[in-house]
Amino acid sequence: MEKPHFSEILLQKLHQKEFLNDEDLEKITIYQNKGIFSLRSELLLMIYFSIILFTSGIGVIVYNNIDSIGHLAILSANFILMLVCFYFSFKKAKGYSNDEVVFENPLFDYLVLTGSLLACIFLGYINFQYQIFDDSYAYVSLISALLCFAVAYYFDNRIVLSMAITSLAAFIGISITPKSIFQNEVYSNLQLTYSGLVLGIGLLVWMEYSLINKIKIHFHFVYTTFALHLLGVCIIAGLLSEQWYIFIPILLGFVYYFYRFSYRVLATSIFAFMLLYGYFGINVLGGKILSFIDFGPFYELLIMVSPFYVVASIYLFIRLVKQFNAKKNASVQ
Structure with missing residues (x-):
């Protein structure tokens, strides 16, 4: 027996909650059954x-x-x-x-x-x-x-x-170190990393202010996406620097904020990229910590275990995204 499409389930839930009456439900169902492709x-x-x-x-x-x-x-x-x-x-x-x-x-x-x-x-x-x-x-x-x-x-x-946000990021990068954006100096220039953090946090502050005061609230996804990637890249760059310990609380705050925000707006992409940046950040941090420990003969064991760690990480990532989508779909009930 063929399972009902998600849109059909959603329509039935809207009908049960009386957002759609019988006539509207019938019209929408007939239109969908025509299979018209836009x-x-x-x-x-x-x-x-x-x-x-x-x-x-x-x-x-x-x-x-x-x-x-x-x-x-x-x-x-x-x-x-x-x-x-x-x-x-x-x-x-x-x-x-x-x-x-x-x-x-x-x-x-x-x-x-x-x-x-x-x-x-x-x-x-x-x-x-x-x-x-x-x-x-x-x-x-x-x-x-x-x-x-x-x-x-x-x-x-x-x-x-x-385009405006991209130009603003270019202004900050070029004003500090000329041609830095074209030469990918964000990983070698700590001052540029801090500037990126300030810009990313500034975008989030303005986005939250806009949501509170209802100023173009539909722009929130653009601001969040730019801030997410900008902060994620800068945090990883900071963790790779000599002052990596400063970025530990920033990484924790990054993961906490975007975890809460992804559930707040039910955005799968934000949740997924938060997991990826958090995962890379934790691994870089773990590598920094392990560099201070003399494992000696245990290096071979780490190499043998690493494939299982990667597979487990992929499995956990997929599972967490599926759980998020399940909660997202359940929110319409």
């Missing part, structure tokens, strides 16, 4: 890739024809395209609201994204050509971050918000 997500993904290819193509054309086109012509064309994107975006926008606001046509979300990308390209190119901030791109990153934050909140755009 291409909306696939089409939007293709549009997203088209925008990335378009902006990348502009960069390639500029690079290959810089002598014949001229800097002023490039800047003018970029600026005009940016203005066109934002003109139609503002024309169709519903205005700012602390609640979620969406365009009637999702294509305008990607028009906002295109305008934001062109704005960042314009800022970077004008600094490259005219050396407004000398050789440093720190302030360009900061201005790009502020611009993208304003655009993201006004137009309610999560992708542009991700």
Whole structure:
């Protein structure tokens, strides 16, 4: 006998709780049985890739024809395209609201994204050509971050918000050690590690403040995801440094906070990555502690036991995620 699909079980639970009446349940069931496949997500993904290819193509054309086109012509064309994107975006926008606001046509979300990308390209190119901030791109990153934050909140755009946070992280990295982001110095530069911790905690503080005051509360997942990975990487980098003992309470606080938060918002991805970063952190910490102990002949035993440890870790990880999903699904009852 074929088991009922999860969506069918969920519909029945909603019907039992009287969130759906008999007529609504019947209509939804008939619609699902038609097996209609929506291409909306696939089409939007293709549009997203088209925008990335378009902006990348502009960069390639500029690079290959810089002598014949001229800097002023490039800047003018970029600026005009940016203005066109934002003109139609503002024309169709519903205005700012602390609640979620969406365009009637999702294509305008990607028009906002295109305008934001062109704005960042314009800022970077004008600094490259005219050396407004000398050789440093720190302030360009900061201005790009502020611009993208304003655009993201006004137009309610999560992708542009991700660009804003990325630019802010680049500003911190570049302002401390130039080119550090491109050379992956987060593991060798402790000052950059501390800066990453401050930024990650700052993102969480603003996210919690926004949740309390109901300011774009649907942005919480973007902030949490960036903070989770930023803090996780910085904590592991700190545990690998000479001052590793400072990061032990930070690791414990990291695991505790994201464990509680994952159950609070019922987000499997946050729970899974919390487990992974916690696991890597504990193993690095264990390696640091073992380095002070002289095992001598027991090293061979450790090597023999290590495969079983890895298998047990994978089994425990899968089991914990399954338990989380079971509690998550039970919450609808």
